[in-house]
Amino acid sequence: MDTELENQIIAKREHIVKVWFEMWLQQKDLGIDDIFIEEAIYIESWCPQYNGRAKIKHWFTEWNTRGKVLVWDIKQFFHKDKQTAVEWLFKNEMNNGVRESFDGISIIEWTDDNKIIAIKEFGCNLDRYDPYKDSLTPKFKNDKLAWF
Numbered sequence: 191m192d193t194e195l196e197n198q199i200i201a202k203r204e205h206i207v208k209v210w211f212e213m214w215l216q217q218k219d220l221g222i223d224d225i226f227i228e229e230a231i232y233i234e235s236w237c238p239q240y241n242g243r244a245k246i247k248h249w250f251t252e253w254n255t256r257g258k259v260l261v262w263d264i265k266q267f268f269h270k271d272k273q274t275a276v277e278w279l280f281k282n283e284m285n286n287g288v289r290e291s292f293d294g295i296s297i298i299e300w301t302d303d304n305k306i307i308a309i310k311e312f313g314c315n316l317d318r319y320d321p322y323k324d325s326l327t328p329k330f331k332n333d334k335l336a337w338f
Contacts, residue, residue: 199304200267200269202304203269203274203298203300203304204267204274206225206304206306207264207267207274207276207296207298208264209221209225210225210306211262211264211278213250214250214254214259214262215259215262217254217258217259219247219250219251222243222246222247222250223243223247224305225305225306226243226246226305226306227243227301227305227306227307228242228243228244229241229242229243229307230242230243230246230305230306230307230308230309231307231308231309232246232249232308232309233308233309233310233311234311235292235294235311235312235313236313256284256285257282257283257284257285258282258283259280259281259282260281260282260283261279261280261281261291262278262279262280262281263278263279264276264277264278265277265278265279272299272300272301272302273297273298273299273300274297274298274300275295275296275297275298276295276296276298277293277294277295278293278294278295278296279291279292279293279294280292280293280294280313291316292313292314292315292316293313293314293316294311294312294313294314295311295312295314296309296310296311296312297309297310297312319331
């Protein structure tokens, strides 16, 4: 594949990911039908799996009645063949006042015509610490660990 065509594909895929994130920030479907294939699979970092575009749309609509995404900032993209990995920072607030924030990565699989086949998310807790800070023996927090 020539470099110019490859750069166009990468730009298109990055645009699609940005639109997906923007949908969450605006709480508005800006084209779910245009970016996911009908049989798409979406796996959240804390285990829920949504099979099919209709279920992904339902989840998007229903979730946005319970909370709001405050931040979903893209840090960087990685591309290889028909896959994209995107590193991001995510923050939300649920209607009950619970707030979450974490780093994450999404691995995205694409069709030849740049539609999303699958997304699998991985989360990383922002509450980090050095368990060896004061001793050669690790001292771990006794807090209940968040899923991410």
